[in-house]
Amino acid sequence: MSEKGAPCLSGKGVTKVFGIGEKATVAVDHVDFDFREGQIISIVGESGSGKTTFSKMLLGLISMTEGEIFFQGKPRNLKTNAQKKEYWKDIQAIFQDPFASYNTFKKVDSVLLDCINMRGGKSIPQQEKVKMMTEACSFVNLKFAELTNKYPFELSGGQMQRLMIARIFLLKPKILLADEPTSMVDACSRATILDMLLKLRSEINMTIIFITHDIGLAYYVSDQVYIMEHGKFVERGTAEDVILHPQAEYTKRLISDVPKIYEEWDLSTV
Numbered sequence: 001m002s003e004k005g006a007p008c009l010s011g012k013g014v015t016k017v018f019g020i021g022e023k024a025t026v027a028v029d030h031v032d033f034d035f036r037e038g039q040i041i042s043i044v045g046e047s048g049s050g051k052t053t054f055s056k057m058l059l060g061l062i063s064m065t066e067g068e069i070f071f072q073g074k075p076r077n078l079k080t081n082a083q084k085k086e087y088w089k090d091i092q093a094i095f096q097d098p099f100a101s102y103n104t105f106k107k108v109d110s111v112l113l114d115c116i117n118m119r120g121g122k123s124i125p126q127q128e129k130v131k132m133m134t135e136a137c138s139f140v141n142l143k144f145a146e147l148t149n150k151y152p153f154e155l156s157g158g159q160m161q162r163l164m165i166a167r168i169f170l171l172k173p174k175i176l177l178a179d180e181p182t183s184m185v186d187a188c189s190r191a192t193i194l195d196m197l198l199k200l201r202s203e204i205n206m207t208i209i210f211i212t213h214d215i216g217l218a219y220y221v222s223d224q225v226y227i228m229e230h231g232k233f234v235e236r237g238t239a240e241d242v243i244l245h246p247q248a249e250y251t252k253r254l255i256s257d258v259p260k261i262y263e264e265w266d267l268s269t270v
Contacts, residue, residue, distance in 0.1 A: 005037035007073055008207050009058065009091075009175055014067035016053050016231075027053040029231035030067065035207055035224075037174070040198075042210040042218035042239075044254065045228035054228070055177050055211045059093055060084055089118060092173040094164045096180040101164060102152035108163065109148055112136065115170035136166040140196055165196050172204050179211040194221065215254050219243045227251045 016028040028050045035041050045051045056062045058069070060078045069076045071087065078084050095101045102111065112133045116124065121132075130144070137144040140162040152160055161181065168176055181193060198221065201208050212218060218225050218239060225242040227235040227250065235248040246252045 005039060005205075005207075007070070008035055008037045009069070009071055009209075010034045011069045012067055014054070014057060014069060015065045016050075016057060016062065017065040026231050028057065031228075031231075031233050033226065033233070033236075035175075035209065037207055038201070038205040039223045040201065040208045040210070040221050041224045041226065042212055042222040043226050043228055044212055044215055044218045046213055046254075049228045050231035051211050051228050052179060053231075055093070055179055055209070058177060058209070059091060060087055085118075089171070090173050091175040091177065092168055092171055093177040093179065094161070094168065094181040099153070099157065099160065102160065104151065104153060106152075107148075108150050108152065108155075109133070111152070111163070111167065112144075112170060115167050119171060132170065133166075136169040137163075139169050140166045141192070142166065161193060162196070165193065165200070168200060173206065175207045175209065176200075177209045177211065180213075181210075215243060227254070 011031065011033050013030045013032065014028060015026070015030050018025045018027055031054065043051045043054065053062070057064055060076070071090075076087070078087060106114075113129065116122075116129055116132060121129065124132075134144040137147060142159060142162055147155070147159075147163075152163070155163065164181075176197070178197065181197070194217075197208060200206055210217065210221070220239075222239040225235075225237065225239050226233050227242060227248060229248075229250045235242055235246065235251045242251060243255060246255060
């Protein structure tokens with residue numbers, strides 16, 4: 001899978017600098033990338049490595065200082081709100097904190113209806129919309145009948161995270177950007193959420209980009225892995241190449257920091 005599929009999102013010299021002069025901070029430093037249809041890609045790095053800033057540029061939430069991003073082989077243009085809305089039909093995100101991802105005053109019904117309307121379903125009969133929302137909730141092991149008329153804050157963290165995946169099921173974007181999507185749920189729910197995302201990928205050939213510090217997750221689910229340090233990609237390649245045969249010192253340190261139950265833990269680097 002690693003080199004199959006047409007390019008869906010790529011970039012040349014993508015850079016983000018915050019501040020000016022002596023106080024300037026280079027968050028993302030002239031990175032190149034090439035993501036293809038149907039791939040699972042992991043951007044791996046520690047906190048402060050620039051991966052979240054990079055993901056916000058991919059989504060078009062913050063502007064680039066330098067460089068160019070290409071969507072489906074053409075230069076991306078997000079100058080108007082209409083262009084942004086059109087772009088967001090094809091690229092969506094699941095964020096790290098589900099509690100900060102919802103409008104507190106919007107009920108679950110409205111959250112899901114917005115997704116149907118965004119895909120041009122405003123004229124669909126209400127009964128059909130309820131059927132679609134029920135199917136989307138069922139996909140993530142939630143019961144729409146039990147969620148209707150509830151506000152997101154009335155749900156658990158795991159339910160809110162799964163509801164975000166139900167949104168993706170309705171929107172069916174070409175690209176999903178998942179920023180630590182399982183960080184706030186227990187181990188059992190984590191496995192379930194990952195399974196749902198992989199199932200969604202296989203059903204609609206969606207490209208999934210994981211933003212994570214979990215190198216184990218990157219190894220087990222990814223076709224391509226990009227290792228990010230201080231805003232640069234210091235290593236990239238297939239999951240097997242990068243994690244089993246790392247070249248960069250930073251990658252080697254990330255791997256060595258993963259505790260192994262059959263070895264004495266080395267805490268000297270902590």
